[in-house]
Amino acid sequence: MRTLIVYSTISGNTKAVCERIYSALNVDKKIIDIKNIAEVNLDEFKNIIIGFWCDKGTMDKDSIKLIKELKDKKIYFLGTLGARPESQHWKDVYENAKKLCSETNDFIDGLLIWGKISQAMMDMMMKFPKGHPHAPTPERIARWKDASTHPDENDFRNAEEFFKKLLND
Ligand SMILES: Cc1cc2nc3c(=O)[nH]c(=O)nc-3n(C[C@H](O)[C@H](O)[C@H](O)COP(=O)(O)O)c2cc1C
Known part of the structure; x- marks a missing residue:
């Protein structure tokens, strides 16, 4: 029952959480960047943790293609996203990922972790004109600021515990 962690990441949040999960597992395991997935024989693995970053309310495209x-x-799954944990968007992302992971596979469980928005993304959104759906508003700027410290040590520990309970012997 080998375990594979495959992560997709643009700015590093998902990679960082997945590396912590990898270190916490005491099972026969491997971790790989989704860009290198062709190097892996997927037949060797029964358990697969998909580490995705949230893009437009769901899993990023590379993760969807793989799943x-x-x-x-x-x-x-382990997903990272910029939305507030108590938001409806957070719940929607969870449900969207759960659905994708259940289509042709046996979905066991998933965890979402708050992740900072990259500086490049914030710089881009700061230039959006008033009225644009992602234009900077006081609420949005406050959310980016609150997300900016995540994933933090508490998030890493939560992720470690979550996957240790599910997968460790
Ligand atoms: C193009 C793009 C689209 C995004 N869409 C969403 C979204 O719909 N919902 C959300 O909560 N966060 C969204 N985010 C924020 C990222 O999901 C979040 O910063 C994530 O932790 C990035 O992970 P990474 O550092 O592993 O790339 C988006 C970020 C980018 C760059």
Whole structure:
């Protein structure tokens, strides 16, 4: 029952959380960047943790492509996103990921972790004109600031505990 952690990341949040999960697991395991997934023989793994970054309310495209190619695996996800944990958007992202992970596989459980918005993304959004759906508003700027310290040590520990309970012997 080998375990594979495959992470997709643009600015490093998802990679950082997945590396902490990897270190916490005491099972036969491997971790890989989704960019290098062709190097892995997926037949060797029964348990797969998909580490995704949230893009437009769901899993990023590379993670969706991979999940659709997998069949009859035990699937877990670890997603990072910029929305507030108590928001409806957070719940929607969870449900969207759960649905994708259940289509052709045995979805076991998933965890979302708050992640900072990259400086490049914030710089881009600061230039959006008033009225643009992602234009900077006081609420949005406050949210970016609150997200800016995540994932923090508490988030890392939560992720470690979550996956240790599910996967450690
Ligand atoms: C193009 C783009 C789209 C994003 N869309 C969302 C979104 O719909 N909801 C959300 O909560 N966060 C969104 N984010 C924020 C990222 O999901 C968040 O910063 C994540 O932790 C990035 O992970 P990474 O550092 O592993 O790349 C978006 C970021 C980018 C760059």
